[in-house]
């Protein structure tokens with residue numbers, strides 16, 4: 194096996210990635226993502242399938258003005274239809290019209306796919322691959338050939354699968370990409386089939402893996418170890434079914450672990466940012482536990498680990514998170530040790546507790562978690578605990594008592610009912626006791642209004658604080674409506690966002 198000296202990254206987020214259910218990029222989104230991928234140092238950006246929809250054709254029209262510094266846009270399309278001349282094929286003509294320097298042509302390598310799905314002969318499929326490649330080459334284009342279902346084809350009919358690669362090779366394709374289209378191939382199979390293909394071809398090899406067996410990253414790296422020099426994948430592994438090979442894991446593995454340059458150390462630091470940027474435009478919530486780039490990828494919860502981390506930063510981390518633009522974090526919970534409390538306080542710029550003070554905070558965290566609080570997600574509540582532990586701490590206000598009256602009226606004629614709520618709140622600020630009342634469209638709204646009335650008198654900035662979101666979780670599922678619940682509340686003052694937690698009895 195000959196390991197590649199350099200690997201070219203080929204991103205297909207805008208084509209294969211967009212095939213994930215729920216993702217739909219506008220042309221503007223695609224242009225923004227292309228710019229971002231260029232900043233990251235991706236070599237080829239597959240913009241779409243111009244023959245299949247007008248949106249992708251428009252992307253290529255506007256893409257000409259992108260002025261990318263490093264990346265080349267690539268248009269994607271399939272080999273000509275059976276029994277026609279390449280020049281008569283609308284799809285091939287759309288590929289040329291896209292105006293890119295390189296194109297990616299997909300063709301079939303699995304004999305059963307040819308006869309059952311394409312419904313043509315094995316010979317005609319070879320002619321379709323060869324003639325389409327030659328036709329595009331004759332127009333001055335660089336041709337990459339995606340050998341669809343290559344690995345499955347190799348198991349079914351290895352001689353024929355190899356013939357399809359040779360057809361593209363002889364016709365002048367510069368890179369032949371072996372595709373694990375159904376995503377079920379094992380890493381050792383990938384390694385041996387890539388090595389076998391390499392012996393037969395003059396073109397360089399690439400890999401395009403899908404994640405149906407959760408092996409797309411492993412398969413891509415095995416292919417590179419066996420000599421592949423182009424890796425196709427998507428940001429965050431977006432793609433149909435279980436997704437495509439995740440470039441956010443492949444890139445750092447190549448750079449940091451295999452010592453194969455692809456984007457370089459400086460651009461690698463943009464990886465976490467690019468991952469979040471694409472998830473934002475894809476409107477897919479980022480996965481916190483995503484390797485390398487997730488917010489939890491370097492978050493430590495166990496006390497023992499944090500204590501190690503305080504002594505030696507990489508004692509429980511496989512890489513320095515800074516290398517991929519991520520950072521370490523510490524979670525505070527009932528599994529914490531004193532080290533978590535100290536680390537977290539320092540990280541949040543709070544007064545750092547020591548000795549007995551830190552131990553007291555830890556005991557309180559454990560006691561409150563046993564009653565239903567959960568500090569992991571509620572860093573503002575942790576901040577309150579630390580501040581309250583300060584010897585000179587004075588509470589900005591005290592809640593003396595409150596009362597809420599709720600009245601529900603049924604209005605069958607209007608198809609429902611209405612709720613009226615009134616709250617009375619008594620708070621103490623310094624030596625003053627303030628008593629306020631307010632109405633609201635529900636008990637929470639009424640209490641909120643009454644408390645604001647009292648507090649804004651002393652703290653006008655409270656007026657800006659808004660509820661963003663809240664989550665309620667039942668603590669004892671078997672207790673029905675008697676059960677205790679925990680509420681996680683997200684608030685903002687328009688500038689910052691924070692989360693607090695509290696149990697409700």
Ligand SMILES: [Zn+2]
Pocket residue numbers: 209374401403437
């Ligand atoms: Zn694919």
